[in-house]
Amino acid sequence: xxxxxxxxLLSKIATNDRHGENSPYFDGWKAYDNNPYxxxxxxxGVIQMGLxxxxxxxxLIQKWIRRNPKASICTAEGVHEFKNIAIFQDYHGxxxxxxxxxxxxxxxxxGRVTFDPNRIVMSGGATGANETVMFxxxxxxxxxxVPSPCxxxxxxDCGWRTGVQLIPVNCDSSNNFLITKAALEAAYxxxxxxxxxxxxxxxxxxxxxxxxxxxxxxxxxLVSFVNEKKIHLVSDEIYAASVFSTPSFISVSExxxxxxxxxxxxxxxxxxxxxxxxxxxRVGIVYSYNDAVVNCGRKMSSFGLVSxxxxxxLASMLSDDEFVDNFLKENSERLAKRHSLFTKGLEKVGITCxxxxxxxxxxxxxxxLLKEQTLESEMTLWRVIISEVKLNVSPGSSxxxxxxxxxxxxxxxxxxxxxxxxxxxxxxxxxxxxxxxKRKFQSNLKLxxxxxxxxxxxxxxxxxxxRSPLVRA
Amino acid sequence: MAIEIxxxxxxxxxxxxxxxxxxDSPYFAGWKAYDENPYxxxxxxxGVIQMGLxxxxxxxxLLxxxxxxxxxxxxxxxxxxxFRENALFQDYHGxxxxxxAMASFMEQIRGxxxxxxxxxxxxxAGATAANELLTFILADPGDALLVPTPYYPGFDRDxxxxxxxKIVPIHCDSSNNFQITPQALEAAYxxxxxxNIKVxxxxxxxxxxxxxxxxxxxVLEEIFxFVTRKNIHLVSDEIYSGSVFSxxxxxxxxxxxxARQYxxxxxxxxxxxxxxxxxxxxxRVGTIYSYNDKVVTTARRMSSFTLISxxxxxxLASMLSNKEFTExxxxxxxxxxxxxYNMIIEGLRSAGxxxxxxxxxxxxxxxxxxxxxxxxxxxxxxxxxxxxxEVKLNISPGSSxxxxxxxxxxxxxxxxxxxxxxxxxxxxxxxMEKRERVRNLISSQ
Numbered sequence: 002x003x004x005x006x007x008x009x010l011l012s013k014i015a016t017n018d019r020h021g022e023n024s025p026y027f028d029g030w031k032a033y034d035n036n037p038y039x040x041x042x043x044x045x046g047v048i049q050m051g052l053x054x055x056x057x058x059x060x061l062i063q064k065w066i067r068r069n070p071k072a073s074i075c076t077a078e079g080v081h082e083f084k085n086i087a088i089f090q091d092y093h094g095x096x097x098x099x100x101x102x103x104x105x106x107x108x109x110x111x112g113r114v115t116f117d118p119n120r121i122v123m124s125g126g127a128t129g130a131n132e133t134v135m136f137x138x139x140x141x142x143x144x145x146x147v148p149s150p151c152x153x154x155x156x157x158d159c160g161w162r163t164g165v166q167l168i169p170v171n172c173d174s175s176n177n178f179l180i181t182k183a184a185l186e187a188a189y190x191x192x193x194x195x196x197x198x199x200x201x202x203x204x205x206x207x208x209x210x211x212x213x214x215x216x217x218x219x220x221x222x223l224v225s226f227v228n229e230k231k232i233h234l235v236s237d238e239i240y241a242a243s244v245f246s247t248p249s250f251i252s253v254s255e256x257x258x259x260x261x262x263x264x265x266x267x268x269x270x271x272x273x274x275x276x277x278x279x280x281x282x283r284v285g286i287v288y289s290y291n292d293a294v295v296n297c298g299r300k301m302s303s304f305g306l307v308s309x310x311x312x313x314x315l316a317s318m319l320s321d322d323e324f325v326d327n328f329l330k331e332n333s334e335r336l337a338k339r340h341s342l343f344t345k346g347l348e349k350v351g352i353t354c355x356x357x358x359x360x361x362x363x364x365x366x367x368x369x370l371l372k373e374q375t376l377e378s379e380m381t382l383w384r385v386i387i388s389e390v391k392l393n394v395s396p397g398s399s400x401x402x403x404x405x406x407x408x409x410x411x412x413x414x415x416x417x418x419x420x421x422x423x424x425x426x427x428x429x430x431x432x433x434x435x436x437x438x439k440r441k442f443q444s445n446l447k448l449x450x451x452x453x454x455x456x457x458x459x460x461x462x463x464x465x466x467x468r469s470p471l472v473r474a
Numbered sequence: 475m476a477i478e479i480x481x482x483x484x485x486x487x488x489x490x491x492x493x494x495x496x497x498d499s500p501y502f503a504g505w506k507a508y509d510e511n512p513y514x515x516x517x518x519x520x521g522v523i524q525m526g527l528x529x530x531x532x533x534x535x536l537l538x539x540x541x542x543x544x545x546x547x548x549x550x551x552x553x554x555x556x557f558r559e560n561a562l563f564q565d566y567h568g569x570x571x572x573x574x575a576m577a578s579f580m581e582q583i584r585g586x587x588x589x590x591x592x593x594x595x596x597x598x599a600g601a602t603a604a605n606e607l608l609t610f611i612l613a614d615p616g617d618a619l620l621v622p623t624p625y626y627p628g629f630d631r632d633x634x635x636x637x638x639x640k641i642v643p644i645h646c647d648s649s650n651n652f653q654i655t656p657q658a659l660e661a662a663y664x665x666x667x668x669x670n671i672k673v674x675x676x677x678x679x680x681x682x683x684x685x686x687x688x689x690x691x692x693v694l695e696e697i698f699x700f701v702t703r704k705n706i707h708l709v710s711d712e713i714y715s716g717s718v719f720s721x722x723x724x725x726x727x728x729x730x731x732x733a734r735q736y737x738x739x740x741x742x743x744x745x746x747x748x749x750x751x752x753x754x755x756x757x758r759v760g761t762i763y764s765y766n767d768k769v770v771t772t773a774r775r776m777s778s779f780t781l782i783s784x785x786x787x788x789x790l791a792s793m794l795s796n797k798e799f800t801e802x803x804x805x806x807x808x809x810x811x812x813x814x815y816n817m818i819i820e821g822l823r824s825a826g827x828x829x830x831x832x833x834x835x836x837x838x839x840x841x842x843x844x845x846x847x848x849x850x851x852x853x854x855x856x857x858x859x860x861x862x863x864e865v866k867l868n869i870s871p872g873s874s875x876x877x878x879x880x881x882x883x884x885x886x887x888x889x890x891x892x893x894x895x896x897x898x899x900x901x902x903x904x905x906m907e908k909r910e911r912v913r914n915l916i917s918s919q
Contacts, residue, residue, distance in 0.1 A: 010707070010741070011768060012674075015611040020775045059558045066557065075789060080541045084534045090600075090755040125599055125780040126564075132779050136636050137490045141615075162610055162636070162776070280564040281784030283599070297490040300497065301636070304603045308783035309756030 019161040021154060024399070029383070033393045040418055048423050051393040053209065053361045054414035055243065055278040057335040058328065062277070065324050072317035074310055082313070089309045092302050094123050098312040101319035102286060106271060108325055109242035114254045116288060122298040123312075124285035125305030127239050127272035131158040131203070133287055133305070134268055137297045138233050139165045139200040145235070146170050146188050146202040148180045150400035150407070152209045152237075159203065168192055168199070171403045174366075177355065178211055180204075180219055185226050201233030201266075202226070207240040207250065210400045210409035211364050212357030214244060220256045227266050235268045242276035242329055244359040245337035257290070264290035273315070275361060276332070282311045336361070336413060339420070343412045346424035350431040354410075361413040365394070368406030370434055379405040390430045392423055494635040500855060501526070501627045501874035508868045515893060523898045526868040528683065528836045529889035530717065530753035532810040536803050537752070540793055556788075563784040566777050568597040572787040575794035576761055580746060582800055583716045588728035590763060596773040597787070599758040601713050601747035603780040605632040605677075608743055608762060611772050612707045613639045613674035619709075620644050620662045620676045622654045624875035624882070626683045633677070642666045642673070645878050648841075651830060652685055654678070654693055659700045675707030675741075676700070681714040681724065684875050684884035685839050686815075686832035688718055691725045698730055702738045710744050716751030716804055718834040719812035731765065739765040748790065750836060751807070757786045811836070811888060814895070818887045821899035825906040836888040840869070843881025845909065854880040865905045867898055 029051060038046035070076040074083045089095065099118035106116045124130040139145065141164025147155055149169035159165050170188040172178040185202075192199045202223065206215045215223075227234040236253040244250040257267055269288040274280035284307050287298045319325060344354055344363060355364040371378040376398055383396040386408075397407035412420060485491075496502075504526050513521035563569065570592065577590035598604040613619060615638030621629060622644040633641055644662040646652040659676070666673045676697060680689040689697075701708045710727040718724040731739045743764040749755035759782055764770050794800055818838055819829055830839040846853040851873045858871040861883075872882035887895060 010612075010705075010766075011772070012611055012614045012617075014614075015768070015772045020772070022775065054562060056558070056562070059561065062561070063557050075541050076545055077542065080538055080545075083538050083541060084531075087534070087537070087754045087756050088529060088531065090749070090758075125603075126778075129779045137486055140487050140489075143487075157778075162779075274564070279561045281561050283564070283781050283783050293486055293490065297486065297495075300495045300631075303600075303631075304606055304636075305599050305780040306758050308599075308758050308786040310786050310789065311783040314785065 014162055019157060021157040021161075029387050029393045029395070032387050036391075038391070038419065038422075040416070040422075044422070045391070047387065047391045047393055048419060048426075049393050049414065050410045050412070050423065051395045052414045053275065053411050054280065055275055055332070055336075055361050056414050057339065058278060058332050061324075061328055061331060062279075062318070065318055065321070066314075069317060069321075072314045074313065086309045086313050090306065092123070092299055092306060094121070094302075094307065095309070095312045095316055097316040097320065098307075101316045102271075102284075104322075105273075105319045105325055106241070106286075106288070108329060109276065110250065110252050110255065114252065114258065116254070120288050120290070120295050122287040122289070122295060123302045123305070123307045124287055124298075126274060126280070126283045126285040127237065127270055128154070128158050128285065129283075129305040130270045130272065130285035130287045131155070131235075131237065132161075132163060133298050133301045134235050134270060134289075134294070135159045135163040135165045136301060137294050138235075138268075139163065140198075141165070142198070143200040144168050144192055144197045145200060145233075146185065146192075148172055148184075148202075148204050148208075150178070150210055150397060150402035152205055153395075153399050153401075155203065165200075166197070167203075168197070169401050169403075170202075173404045174355075174407075178208075178213070178364075180215070180223070182222050182226065185223075189230065199230070199232055201235060203235040203237065205237040205239070206253070207238075207244060207359035209240065209360060210362060210395070210397075210402075211355055212360035212362055213355065214248060214250050214359050216248065217251055217256070220251055220253060221260060224253065224256050224260060224262050224267075228261075228263055231263075231266075233266050233268065235270060237270040239270065239272045239275050240360050241271070242332060243336060243361060245333045245340060246358040248358065250359065265293075266291070268294060277328075282315070283307060284311065284315065339412050339417075342417070343410075343420055343424070346420075347427065350428045352427065352431065355407075362409050362411040365408045365410050366406065367408055368404075370431075371406045374405055376405050382406075383408070386430070390426050392426060489636055492635070494631060496627065496631040496635075499627060499874050500858060500871055504858075504862055504868040504870065507862050511866075513866070513894065513897075515891075515897075519897075520866065522862070522866045522868055523894060523901075524868050524889065525886045525898060526870045526884075527889050528750065528886050529755065530750055530807070530811075530836050531889050532814060533753060533803065533807045536799075536806060537754075537793070540796070540799050544792065544796070560784050560788050563787075564781065566597075566774050566781060568595070568782065569784065569787040569791055571795065572782075572791035573597070575791045576746075578797075579794045579800055580715075580763070582797075582804060583721075583751070584724070584726050584728065585721050588726055588732055590728070594763055594765070594770055596762040596764070596770060596777055597782045598760040598762060598773075598777050599780040599782055600749065600755075601711065601745050601760040602628065602632050603758075603777075604745045604747070604760040604762045605629070605709070605711065606635075606637065607773055607776050607780070608709055608745065608769075609633045609637045609639050610776065611769055612709070612743075613637065614672075615639065616671070617674045618642045618666050618671045620659070620666070620673060622646050622658075622678060622682075624652070624684050624872055624877035626679060627870070627874045627876075629677070639674075640671060642669075642671065643876055643878075644676070647879050648830075648882075651687070652682075652839075653690070654697060656696050656700065659697065663704065673704065673706055675709060677709040677711065679711040679714075680727070681712075681718055681834035683714065683835060684837060684870065684872075685830055686835035686837050687830065687839075688724050688834050691730070694725060694727060694730050698727065698738075698742075701741060705741075707741045707743065710742065712744055713747045713750050714835045715746070716807065717811055717836060719808055719815060720833065721804075721808065723833050728763075736765065741766065743769060752803075754790075757790070758782060759786065759790065814887050814892075817892070817895060818885070818899065821895075822902065825899070825903045826910075827902070827906065830882075837884050837886040840883045840885050841881060842883055843879070846881050849880055851880050857881075858883070861905075865901050867901060 070078040099121040103116035271286040273284040573592040618640040748759040870884040
């Protein structure tokens with residue numbers, strides 16, 4: 002096949018698909034962008050429930066900012082610091098910033114572990130952190146195991162520019178999606194047989210999309226597994242402070258204190274995007290117990306440092322113990338309340354979710370609404386939910402879930418009123434389905450758009466390309 | 475000096491164990507010497523003066539004055555309105571108001587001689603990220619970019635480290651004031667071909683770091699014709715465009731393209747940043763401006779790894795969309811840099827040291843080749859060591875910039891007060907006088 006002009010002029014990385022945006026799931030976002038719900042101006046619009054954002058605690062942060070004008074270099078009280086902050090580009094980052102982040106991370110784990118500020122390495126959000134870790138640990142063509150279902154953009158973050166491939170370790174509802182030793186071993190063996198060099202395992206704990214925390218046994222089993230195989234363990238803990246009921250969160254940082262382990266294998270990825278609701282500030286953290294990775298990662302952080310203006314603000318905010326303690330407590334309580342409101346509303350119409358206690362979403366079980374237990378049926382149902390129910394939820398297949406019928410639904414990126422509207426729409430939809438299934442399920446549902454693959458050559462930057470859904474996923 | 479790191483039980487990546495991060499070079503060793511004994515007017519007047527850091531500290535008062543009079547517009551001060559939207563904003567397109575402000579600022583720097591479309595502005599966390607990102611997009615591992623020497627030492631890391639792309643130098647020398655010639659371009663291309671390396675583009679810095687000179691129009695035309703003939707890319711790193719002492723002397727590649735009605739422009743990409751012109755390196759503000767739609771789209775997606783803090787975008791959108799502020803800033807900054815440049819040139823001349831005639835940047839390109847014991851890299855490094863440990867000035871040796879001619883040094887002048895610059899010049903005077911006395915002593919024997 003002759004190369005297109007683009008393919009000749011640009012790199013393989015630039016012309017391959019690993020940016021992940023050429024997927025059918027883009028359509029849900031387009032539907033939202035074309036017709037976004039607004040409580041006053043557009044109550045018939047699509048409600049965005051595919052966006053894992055925490056919008057519940059801004060008032061606490063705003064109050065703190067108002068009371069601490071010195072933390073901003075733009076206020077009369079803070080502008081005298083402007084010059085020193087504006088010229089600071091040392092990739093170590095402000096000491097106060099690292100101390101404050103270490104402090105926050107420790108408190109999010111109930112003070113059960115402490116973090117060394119000298120191991121805190123900055124990156125461009127968790128997106129940048131995951132990529133940086135892969136650059137440090139793996140060569141192009143190497144692989145990382147990843148328990149699935151998993152965050153859709155792991156493939157882009159871990160593999161687009163690094164050339165690393167991800168191998169799923171499938172989990173399913175037969176045991177509430179727990180990661181089993183058998184599944185780990187099977188995935189590892191298959192890779193060996195395919196001559197793929199496995200360099201490590203990456204997981205999100207708490208889990209996206211499941212909203213669950215890993216139990217102690219599973220964690221110990223994972224640590225044993227990587228030690229035995231002599232591979233790395235990357236624990237993406239960006240939802241650590243978004244745990245709102247029991248069982249409590251156990252970090253890998255705690256596990257390594259209580260069992261024999263080669264610490265050079267253990268790396269944590271963190272961010273303030275979810276726990277604090279500040280995705281725009283691009284605060285990503287690589288925390289490694291491996292000195293060489295800290296050193297290398299720090300050099301690489303030149304490619305994605307946190308703005309010194311932002312470091313300065315957060316150094317001040319996160320070293321305010323009273324603020325942090327209150328924030329963590331309030332955040333948990335508000336998430337718990339919202340989670341309860343939403344799951345109870347779903348239960349009223351007979352919809353169950355995986356029992357969860359963390360994250361900004363629920364893992365909703367719609368298997369009984371599928372015509373057949375297939376991917377196609379899941380996609381059909383999904384398009385109906387978008388076009389008729391007008392909710393942008395995320396189908397399980399976009400998380401590489403091997404079992405069709407599951408959907409991730411975000412609940413923390415809207416106000417209470419909108420939650421009620423969403424629940425009402427779901428109630429109406431479910432009741433309609435029940436009426437329909439009394440007759441035969443009609444397969445010729447009128448779809449409002451086709452399921453074409455998104456054609457890139459059509460797009461020009463003059464027509465604003467849709468915001469990347471992967472960033473928020 | 476290599477540091478032995480005990481190898482962990484599990485290997486890291488090849489990228490991680492390579493030294494392409496470049497930190498073992500003299501460029502960085504000088505920094506270490508400074509860090510260990512930094513000059514301070516009051517507390518450490520005999521410390522090392524940092525002249526290896528291309529920072530612009532001459533115009534901060536203008537920025538501070540703006541903030542003091544516009545705190546409502548640029549902060550979330552009273553009641554923090556807009557905080558929530560700002561904190562949530564992670565769209566990789568970037569804040570429209572900020573992109574508009576950047577495009578407008580870039581136009582003003584070029585005296586309105588080129589137009590910039592905000593839809594083509596892609597945001598990255600610094601020019602460091604922008605250059606790396608473009609390299610990922612334009613070249614495959616093992617391919618090469620041609621870069622005129624001498625060049626910014628950081629390019630070795632930014633263009634090569636994680637990308638696996640090579641740099642093949644376009645050799646320039648003092649015989650024609652280090653200008654890029656068509657012969658040098660062809661020679662570099664042939665050199666790559668002979669090594670079986672695929673050339674994907676040419677990367678120029680205009681104004682040049684470390685030379686402190688703008689590239690002439692005719693040379694830009696030749697470079698553009700060259701890349702068009704070879705069907706390769708042209709990256710123009712214009713991060714010092716606002717630091718040209720006289721506005722009319724800077725010609726951007728954007729002007730060349732506009733004059734040609736943008737024919738063949740899809741191979742051209744401009745890198746810009748606010749780190750040098752505005753003196754804000756800590757804020758991590760870089761941009762890629764590409765005339766290639768596919769590059770814009772792909773770069774935008776890739777910028778996910780290195781977005782600019784929305785807090786910072788918001789602040790700078792406010793500042794840079796104030797035309798009165800930016801026009802005054804650009805004008806005043808140029809004047810102050812020119813004054814600073816004249817001061818150092820005069821000071822060096824009176825010590826018997828000549829520099830390349832410069833017209834831009836935060837540094838001058840100093841010729842110490844007459845002082846070399848041996849006209850070799852080793853001779854240069856010996857002299858550099860003397861400057862560092864005897865004269866206590868950290869300046870950058872030309873060899874760390876891959877200069878093919880030994881004896882040249884980059885000396886920064888905008889990252890210190892005038893008083894400190896006076897102290898540095900005095901030390902150079904003393905050093906040169908001492909050398910003169912020693913030479914006279916030897917020659918009189």
